[in-house]
Amino acid sequence: xxxxxxxxxxxxxxxxxxxxxxxGNIQHRLVDxxxxxxxxxxxxxxxxxxxxxxxxxxxTELALRKNEAAMISVAVEGGxx
Numbered sequence: 001x002x003x004x005x006x007x008x009x010x011x012x013x014x015x016x017x018x019x020x021x022x023x024g025n026i027q028h029r030l031v032d033x034x035x036x037x038x039x040x041x042x043x044x045x046x047x048x049x050x051x052x053x054x055x056x057x058x059x060t061e062l063a064l065r066k067n068e069a070a071m072i073s074v075a076v077e078g079g080x081x
Contacts, residue, residue: 001077006041007053007069014042015076022071030068034058041074 003018017039020027034057035041044061045054051066 001075003073003075005070006043006055006064006072006074007050007066009043009074009076011043011046013076014040015074016040018073018075020071021073022068026068026071030072033062034060035062035072041072 017035017037020030039057042056044056052063053069054061054063
């Protein structure tokens with residue numbers, strides 16, 4: 001198992017949230033959307049220039065800016081990132 005930033009994961013990759021690095025409003029927004037430690041997360045789609053990143057968390061699809069996705073550390077199994 002390895003830990004990577006959500007912003008670096010490819011479409012179809014999934015894992016479990018390990019940590020959030022943001023502060024203040026950004027961190028509160030991510031937590032309110034269900035992005036918390038221990039939650040399973042899947043990358044659904046990435047825009048051509050990498051912004052936004054669409055993810056699926058707790059059965060809901062969300063769009064995050066690349067800088068927000070870079071704040072989320074995800075533990076992934078195997079080589080699929």
